[in-house]
Amino acid sequence: VGCEVMRASxxxxxxxxxxxxxxxxxxxxLRQALSLADEAMLDAREMEGAMAMIEEIEANGVAGxxxxxxxxxxxxxxxxxxxxxxxxxxELTDAISHAEKVGLAAKNQRAVLAEARVMLKVVVAxxxxxxxxxxxxxxxxxxxxxxxxxxxxxxxxxxxxxxxASVAQAASGAxxxxxxxxxxxxxxxxxxxxxxxxxxxxxxxxxxxxx
Numbered sequence: 204v205g206c207e208v209m210r211a212s213x214x215x216x217x218x219x220x221x222x223x224x225x226x227x228x229x230x231x232x233l234r235q236a237l238s239l240a241d242e243a244m245l246d247a248r249e250m251e252g253a254m255a256m257i258e259e260i261e262a263n264g265v266a267g268x269x270x271x272x273x274x275x276x277x278x279x280x281x282x283x284x285x286x287x288x289x290x291x292x293x294e295l296t297d298a299i300s301h302a303e304k305v306g307l308a309a310k311n312q313r314a315v316l317a318e319a320r321v322m323l324k325v326v327v328a329x330x331x332x333x334x335x336x337x338x339x340x341x342x343x344x345x346x347x348x349x350x351x352x353x354x355x356x357x358x359x360x361x362x363x364x365x366x367x368a369s370v371a372q373a374a375s376g377a378x379x380x381x382x383x384x385x386x387x388x389x390x391x392x393x394x395x396x397x398x399x400x401x402x403x404x405x406x407x408x409x410x411x412x413x414x
Contacts, residue, residue, distance in 0.1 A: 238303055282297075
């Protein structure tokens with residue numbers, strides 16, 4: 204909200220400066236008004252009147268800003284052109300900021316400034332896209348080992364170790380084969396046959412005790 208308020212204030216100030224400069228028809232005032240308009244990102248249509256008036260002053264040969272100011276504007280345009288060729292974000296930002304302060308008014312100069320602004324937006328967008336892509340690749344690289352580890356753990360938990368299964372099978376087989384069925388049956392029959400003899404011995408012992 205604060206940024207919007209500041210931007211609206213800057214635009215209102217630029218409009219007032221343009222209106223006042225056009226009334227006085229002073230070239231320096233007109234250029235200063237254009238500088239304010241550039242910094243406030245005012246719509247180009249609102250700057251056309253001041254630009255046309257400056258071109259008229261220059262065409263009539265009554266420019267009053269001197270050779271030094273004209274040289275500064277030419278240098279600002281050259282700086283914009285170099286930045287366009289280099290496509291460096293920082294260089295474009297600095298060149299645009301400098302051009303906005305010198306008050307470019309000629310259509311060919313304004314065209315170079317507009318082109319530089321568009322190029323800056325393109326460079327920033329491409330840089331952001333590259334950063335986003337690298338971030339996604341980094342996340343994918345970090346997630347890959349974790350996914351592989353989970354898969355190995357699930358596979359290990361799903362199948363019992365081969366050695367444990369072999370040992371269990373061997374022990375089970377040994378238990379079943381230790382006592383054959385015939386021998387087990389004979390042992391049970393022997394125990395059952397011995398039981399009456401033991402009962403008879405106990406009865407005999409009881410009779411002698413009573414006598």
